[in-house]
Amino acid sequence: MDIKIIASGSSGNATLISDSKTSLLLDAGLAIKELQEGTDFRLSNVSDCLITHDHGDHSKAVKDLVKRGLDVYASKGTLDKLSANGHRYHALTALEDLTIGTFKVMPFDVLHDAAEPLGFLVESTVTGEKLIYFSDTAYVKYTFQGLTHIIAECNHGEQELRQSVMSGVINPELAKRIAKNHMSLERLIDFFKANDLSRLKEVYLVHLSDNNSNEHRFKQAIQRVTGTEVYVH
Numbered sequence: 001m002d003i004k005i006i007a008s009g010s011s012g013n014a015t016l017i018s019d020s021k022t023s024l025l026l027d028a029g030l031a032i033k034e035l036q037e038g039t040d041f042r043l044s045n046v047s048d049c050l051i052t053h054d055h056g057d058h059s060k061a062v063k064d065l066v067k068r069g070l071d072v073y074a075s076k077g078t079l080d081k082l083s084a085n086g087h088r089y090h091a092l093t094a095l096e097d098l099t100i101g102t103f104k105v106m107p108f109d110v111l112h113d114a115a116e117p118l119g120f121l122v123e124s125t126v127t128g129e130k131l132i133y134f135s136d137t138a139y140v141k142y143t144f145q146g147l148t149h150i151i152a153e154c155n156h157g158e159q160e161l162r163q164s165v166m167s168g169v170i171n172p173e174l175a176k177r178i179a180k181n182h183m184s185l186e187r188l189i190d191f192f193k194a195n196d197l198s199r200l201k202e203v204y205l206v207h208l209s210d211n212n213s214n215e216h217r218f219k220q221a222i223q224r225v226t227g228t229e230v231y232v233h
Helices: 031-037 061-069 076-081 156-165 172-181 185-194 215-226
Strands: 002-008 016-017 023-026 046-049 071-076 089-092 096-101 105-108 120-126 130-134 148-155 200-204 229-232
Touching: 002 148, 002 200, 016 031, 031 061, 031 071, 061 071, 071 076, 071 105, 076 089, 089 215, 156 172, 185 215, 200 215, 215 229
Parallel strands: 023 046, 046 071, 071 089, 130 148, 148 200, 200 229
Antiparallel strands: 002 016, 016 023, 096 105, 105 120, 120 130
């Protein structure tokens, strides 16, 4: 499976995945021009787009994508929040499978301050590879078998968050909101320990906080747990 992190973080999120037969966008939180550049001006080759939630850094280009002929999949709560109506919008229900080209997709519910946010398990019928993608969630309550690729939010570390409060970079209330709505390094490690990593090939850490993360520490910690290559974006 080919994976390209086009953008990650509070300024915008978008990832392109492909199994050589079907290409999907995971989130579209950039201007359409940036998505065109990020797909090497082959946006027309992308089949569809999966949206995790309604926040602009994940959904900004949704309506422009539909204008260009892509179908968009998201929860009903997300589509309602975006006022996204029409035959190219498809409402998803958590834990109900669907097929998009050569990908089997299972959306699952996550925890974030948005309207019905989702994560996605995506399996290729071509390669047999299985990818999980989640961003902007405090934790993932489900476990999965046979994961080969993981794209996961690793927003903050508990010690980095405490230091930001102590140094006055952020106030305690914001720190509480971050901890309640975003994945910490510690909870992500728990997720890895709870899941089957026997087939794992690659891990991508995304949506790191500018103030409350440590790229080097996070990468080393996840490599120790997974024993596989870790990329940080």
